[in-house]
Amino acid sequence: MSASQQSRPLTAEERARSLDVLADLLASTFDAQVSAAEVHRALARGNTAGGDDDDNSWRVSMMKCIHEHNTEVASEAAQRDSQEWICPMCETVNWSLDARKTLRRQQEETSCRLSRLVTEPLRCECCGYDGTAAPP
Incomplete structure (x- = not known):
């Protein structure tokens, strides 16, 4: 049975585990520019901002997280x-x-x-x- 044909909704634990796997995968895709925690934050932003309507909202959130991360890293490097x-x-x-x-x-x-x-x-x-x- 495929994921689109599941007969029961996911439990909170299954959703959390799936989110962890997705966060790790996305973090590795961005070549360590972001951490899994930042991916979690981006996905959560997408959900609260009506992410169901717009499939690209998580991408916008990811890019915001990457920009914030890069800004923090640049600031720390400048201070050092x-x-x-x-x-x-x-x-x-x-x-x-x-x-x-x-x-x-x-x-x-x-x-x-x-x-x-x-x-x-x-x-x-x-x-x-x-x-x-x-x-x-």
């Missing part, structure tokens, strides 16, 4: 690759790219290619101090 510095003129906390971490990551990612490091001079967001003027 930056360093805090305090302006000696106005004592404002600024953030700059940590050149050593960026270079190390680039060398790990591209072991065959020579990486080029671009460094930007420090400049205070508040007062414009760039390291050339002596603090008082």
